[in-house]
Amino acid sequence: MAQVRDPSKQNAVDMAAARAQTTINVSALRDTLHNGSEKWQKQAQIVDILSKDPVFDKSTRLFATRKELYIRGQALTNRLYELKEIHKWSREDEGTALSVLDDSLPISMSNFPFEPVFRLQASPELLAKYDQLIAHKGIIGCYLQTELAHGSNVGRLETTATYVPETREFEIHSPTLTSAKWWIGALGRSATHGVVQAKLILPDGKDMGPHLFLVQLRSLDTHMPFPGITMGDIGPKALAGFAATDNGFARFDHVRIPKENMLSKFAGVSDAGTYVTPPHAKLSYGGMLYIRSGMVTTAGWTIARGATVAIRYATVRRQGEVGHDGLERQTISYPSLHVRLVPLIARSYVFIELGRALSRGFDSLARGLASGDTSQLAEMHVMTSGLKVLVTTLAIQDLETARRSMGGHGFSAFAGVGRVYAEYLPAATYEGENFVLDGQVLRAALKAFRGLFTSKTPPAAKAPSLSPTSQYLRLLLDKTLIPPELKPSSWNQPATAILLLEWRAALLVNECAQTVEAPDATLTQRVSRAVTEAFVAARVGEMIDGLPTTLKGKEAEAVRKVYLLYLLTSVEGALVDLLSFGLFRATPTGNPARSRDPTRALRLAIAGLCAELLPEAIGLTDAFGFTDWELDSALGVYDGKVYEALWERVRHEPLNQTDVTEAYEPSIKPLMMRGRRIATSPKL
């Protein structure tokens, strides 16, 4: 018999070889991804502290009930803030600590949206009273907007806040079952206070629409619910996601709060009950935009988790054809696999960088809003709406691509990616349901289009004033502009891909404007995607141009390819539109010339880029800087010893703690006894 070769020993060899083959400077890239060496060092320090603290151990969390996970989450939270005090962490460090945890903690719901909404809209007096308490978790807040039967359309919320001039109070009331606040993060079991979105009813019965009110929910002494409030947890979530968060419900039965508790920075009620008009009705959207702007970066880091795990496992997993070393090939070496995985790196890199730029944009918006300036609001709204849909849609897809690329083991909870998916999935429906947001992007796009073509100023004169999200419309203003000609070499040029994606947006919006009388229901999504991808593509072009200032040599070259790959896969995803509108007018090319497929050159260019990036794949994902504790994945371990990691983990499975299962005596034994009786019965 041939000598037995243990494939589990090969794992570490393969991983070490892949790491040795990387030619880029991983730490330089890592610093860039983390916004500088200083921030990276700080994060690494925080991760080190948390991962060594037994409270943050993850080894049994997959076996716990949801109730246990909630209780564990609160222990994590308490310990995290204890560590914050011990190590004198700044507010930013606190955010870092929370962001490296992969448990959905209720306290995060207090930090966003409760805290920024409160801070943006509370009166100076209310702010003075609660600001420090909120900042240091002396009270725990939540933000009560969604109701059982009402979500996106805040105008239809049923909860009322009726002003009672006699006592200078508001009476918060839930008139129906369907007006119960629902899905509110941290409300179920944790929060002591909440900002409640309710229709303001004046003494004369006039309904002034939704406004915000601070309501104390639980006693600060006993944590008992306040009288008149029926509260609780809304139950488990799909796919066991968001287990540690107590999304909750609340019904208010004529609950009185002092007049001062109205969040009245921009709108209020006089003592007598007269409405004080807000300077701009949309000021209250600021909070939601803030959350959405953070979602781009989060999407980038989320895809990065999936990419790291899947690429590491595909590097050490050998399967299928036998290579020249006599072993089965590493699965990452199959083009059908790596053309699926390398683009995940591209989307991670782009979204991390793009999100950073967007947050800077939000800071500017927030400064404006604080002084009543709403000029940037509409543009920021379209931009964040479209981006929120794009990045959540892609990140969810990418996580599932990563999970499936791992074959059977991808369905093990120990692989870790399923858990990331379950925690991330609600992003498709929270903070603006994606289909609703698409509609808003479409409306804004049509408005911009009509603004160009229906007023008296010649359209061409308006080109310089087009906003970033409408830049693509310039293509419709100059008849001499034509879509780019496509040759195989075109795909080396970012400009080709960017221009194609802008043309697609322009022609789709034009199509939409021409056919409003008989709309095609699919256009909403197609336009939103097209407009947003045109915007992102232009930003990626700027990122490529700006590369020399941040990176050098091989790193700059690798990231340039990563960004280009992002653009080409965006074009690939847009093929139906591009082909439909005659924008993809490539002659069928390639070698051999017998190909009839005009998309072949693009597809080969993508495959070529992926193959060029392949030797750097481990380096590019190592640069995300995840520790094994952060990934919590047996298939994504840094040293590549995946089979030993799986073997180690099954030991902890609660079902394996007895020789004979507890189900044997009550169920399995009687089943088999009955079976044997019937099988040997003379009737047979």
Added chain:
Amino acid sequence: MAQVRDPSKQNAVDMAAARAQTTINVSALRDTLHNGSEKWQKQAQIVDILSKDPVFDKSTRLFATRKELYIRGQALTNRLYELKEIHKWSREDEGTALSVLDDSLPISMSNFPFEPVFRLQASPELLAKYDQLIAHKGIIGCYLQTELAHGSNVGRLETTATYVPETREFEIHSPTLTSAKWWIGALGRSATHGVVQAKLILPDGKDMGPHLFLVQLRSLDTHMPFPGITMGDIGPKALAGFAATDNGFARFDHVRIPKENMLSKFAGVSDAGTYVTPPHAKLSYGGMLYIRSGMVTTAGWTIARGATVAIRYATVRRQGEVGHDGLERQTISYPSLHVRLVPLIARSYVFIELGRALSRGFDSLARGLASGDTSQLAEMHVMTSGLKVLVTTLAIQDLETARRSMGGHGFSAFAGVGRVYAEYLPAATYEGENFVLDGQVLRAALKAFRGLFTSKTPPAAKAPSLSPTSQYLRLLLDKTLIPPELKPSSWNQPATAILLLEWRAALLVNECAQTVEAPDATLTQRVSRAVTEAFVAARVGEMIDGLPTTLKGKEAEAVRKVYLLYLLTSVEGALVDLLSFGLFRATPTGNPARSRDPTRALRLAIAGLCAELLPEAIGLTDAFGFTDWELDSALGVYDGKVYEALWERVRHEPLNQTDVTEAYEPSIKPLMMRGRRIATSPKL
């Protein structure tokens, strides 16, 4: 103040109105979907018995640990077989009972694949000894193929079965960690016996490749593992799926079994140790094909669950714009929503019917195999491989479409669809990983293509002998054939869609054959999908032609539209290929004629069909016949009272059983005390 109108009361009104508006005879359709009135009645009877039995109560299962769910699953199993004896259920009734349960029970793994593999390949003597015991669950079996580091490529399995002529025994051995059998359903804690796939090693050291052996795993007296076998559960699965199944691992340390335990119907070893050649090496594939052929029907019923829940909820959920009744519109009335949901009905109906036809095909194959006839095997292999990929891919997508269509509440576990998704998801990677299967379909397609064009017989003469999965190749044999011209009215004709999908398959396979020297990595998937969709489209055409024999009047007309919708959405999904190869040569049309989008007429036709089917949507989904107990969904309740159902369910949430959470004293209180101390510290 205006009178308060309670939207929760409106739910039942809306559902009753939708049901009243249905014009089709729901019970006639239901009988057809269930293969006749008799089978439907029997199923309804079984569901009635199970749903009234407290053992099958589902009200607390979402709160249980996986260990509890495993133990519960065994209790369900024991009770189910007790009921089988009490009610004298046939084998078919037993299958019905198991299929209406939505828990993944280990016993199902004993029924498939263990039992059919054993029955197909055991010698008559071994069969006589175990057949009845297996049939009546006197022993519990499992099928041990996959290993920790080896899946699709059975040729690389490491487990050995070495023949020892001295004692007429085989020695089963796992030489390495990576040779541990892994993922084996029912192995972890339940099974007493297993069919082990192992490399047969002859006394002279010759490796004869994988063969099958029956191995007893646990004592029939004590259920203790047999000496030399290290076994256990492999741990939780992603998304909390497959919780009740004990997928397990086993390592064999020189375990001896008698020679008779080799499954030797088609291959064996003489007492002295000489190999007895099998008549056909591929006979052992029969088992896997059987499982895959059942997956088409399962996909249909799985989509049906999601469709029923989502369409019911969208019928009673009101959101967004205010309609003429002064209420917000039912969400199902939005085209952007119903063009996503109605096609789910189409895929359910098609897959249920198609799966039934396929199972008949398998019966014929099985009869052939039993007598050594393997002529149908290759065709059946391609067909089931391609179909397995197609139906699992679409069913997973459709479930997620259904879940997301429900907005925020779709992420509640009480919605039920997430659970269906988690249970169904591994279908993408088990029984043949989808990307591996795509490769097999591609190879078969290229083989058929080359068979036509490289031999000496003129290709045209071969057209009549093309197999069903290669029929589309006829289009390449006659130069006078040209792709169909597309006019808006074309989309009323099933033939147009079918022919387009066949042309797409033909041109993609041709493209692939012309470019093998420089392959495009995306072609594998595209060809597999195209070939399979051409096959399915032709079958759907036959189903439409056959409609008059099974249904009449309005029901026949409705199902014709459902089938046509399936074809049109298949064309929509194929647009990249159709446009690339010049098959979609529609002049941009529609009203207004200013549209530039050639796909507009198709998209409007799909939207038009969905709108026509909309009044029947509740009827078409009621015809699936699911009871509330089967769906276990607060949003999919038959009477439409979704908000009352959600409210009822939150009462059972374990977190809600105390006024103050158990996390308060140990964690929340210290957190807030610290916060208040810091907030009021004089330093601030």
